[in-house]
Amino acid sequence: MSDSDLLREIAADVLTGATSENDPTVVPDVWPQMCELEWPLIGVAEEDGGAGGTLNDLLVLVAATGEHTVSAPLAETALAHRLLPPTGAAPETEPEAIATVALPSPGRPCHYRETPEGLLLDGHVERVPWARHADRVLVVLDRHVAVVTTRAAGWQVATGENLAGEPRDTVTFTRCTVPWADVVESPLAPDAVRRHATVLRSAQLLGALRAAVRMTTEHAGVREQFGRPLRAFQAVSAMITEAAGRLAGAESAVWAAANRLDHPDAEVDVAAARVWTGEAAGEVARLAHQVHGAMGITREHSLHHATRRLWSWRAEWGTAHECGDRLGATVLHGGADELRRLLTASEPGRNDL
């Protein structure tokens, strides 16, 4: 058994049964246990205050939350820890504290300027995950990361949700000064932060794809109509195969992107993973519901725990559309030989298999 398999089993022990109807007004029950196990600190070196392990380990856990259709601010808090320096700029926080990352969209920048006291923020960032529960909101502003806490005045949170009932809030800054003590130089360029965020969401999507495909194949094996299981119908076989193929591609794509986040071609692998997982999300959700029939669209059935997450997460932190656009630009500027190079430049290592 590989380390990843072992980690996946541990995650299953923690997460099985943790799915619930999300109440965005409260922190999920499973979160304290995840923190006790230091999951949000995995992938940050121990000497930097982390829990050690690799980014891959973190992604295995993040994918597991998707697989068990659990909502928790793991990806967000872990990404925040990757951006914070070893000795926290923010006040000491509780081990269970939630941190989140506000990524202003390229089309709607959050205005800021430097003052003697700190960074003066004016504007808003939409769809910030878990902001209402976070005691630190890391706003990524070019090379700065403003760590917004209760020490700063002039910001407020307006609540919003995604389709899965997870908090996606709007954070508004009105002449909000973030003191220099709470401003850090980002160890990652803004593009790299966005790539990390995209891979984290892609790993969640991968997990939710696993869940939807598993439920669908199980259902097709046991549900009988016309005296035979659904899977015996060729039309249903085709749907299962389509869904399983999309999932297999997602497994390849997400780990390829994860392993190459520090590579000069990272943008390409991340974009490919996001296009694939984003397209797969829509197709697999459609197929899963079609195979489940009417019972799958009830609140009582558990399928929507997977599909509402698929529809939510595909729209967050990079979409197939945006990533396809960026990849298209790369390929068209570089020409077909550049595509040939990109296709064959990365020979996956044994760890990815």
Place this chain on the structure above:
Amino acid sequence: MTDTPHELSVLRHEVRALLDQWRAQEWFVPRCDAWLRGYDLDFSRALAERGWIGITWPTRLGGGARSNLARLVVTEELLMAGAPVAAHWISDRQIGPAILRYGSPRLQEEFLPAITSAQVMFCLGMSEPEAGSDLAAVRTRAERVAGGWHVTGTKIWTSQAHRSTHAYVLARTGAADPKHENLTEFVLDLSAPGVTVRPIIDMAGEHHFNEMIFDGVFVPEHWTIGEPGNGWHQVTEQLAFERGGPERLLSTFPLLHTLIDRTDPQDRHARRTVGRLAARLLVLRRMAWEIAAAMDAGAAPVHKAAMLKGMGTTFEREVVEAAGELLDTEPDPTGAGAARLLADGVLAAPGFSIRGGTTEILATIVAREEVRR
């Protein structure tokens, strides 16, 4: 057998540089579906001289003793270039490996060095008029005679049979019930008495398909591949080689190449379309790589190969559709450049999801396995 990343990279550059040179010298013009339609025996022999046919087979049998990853490197370079490789493709991909896996030492010595030197060219005798997707329904019979077998029956959809020296033949050697038993794989000499090869012209007006009629064709005893009666088991394993390779995603790469060359990066719709195609190709190619690596590890990833074939052939067709929409040209089979590539692609595309097992049959195989998990 393993190759280091460096060794693979050296091999790739060697293949790519040579193909660039041969294309510049106009030895070949890139075509869609060239692994099935691009027949050039001299070209195959030039590859054979460099040791690129049977590259994974043992050296004592004329091979290169290299990994399946090395073979993937060679084949994907050939496919991306749209090079004429049909003469040796089936032998290298499928029949050589089948003989290596199940053939007697004598059979191996007789045929494998002849394949790697491009002296023997195999075609596939699987489908029959009454056995298409339902391959186990084959009716071609082999009757025992002194010193071997007499094969009688009809095979169909055999690409390049009219130019091949030998056929692989799946035939019935006992009762037809149960139908998966009593099947046997043979090597058959296409110049033997009793063989008739008739052309079938495809809708593009090309002759690559054939019908092969066997009327008591003698096959010597030692040209049986593996155990008589074990044919079904053997042939299903062969399909991992047939389905999991890069030719299931790169058949239309020359058209994609042209589409990229001729698309304006400022055109947002075109840019997104190309970007999404590139993303799918990057992922599918990685899956092909993983299949080759699994084969190097001794596995026969039949399930994953079937899945890849379904998705890969869909991708190949999507390239044709995108090119039809975005290229500022109409398909013209008598034209050159984009017009010709588009014409090739449009007319070849319906075959992609039929040959090597229809998408529908593959779906049955994959779904059965998925539900069993």
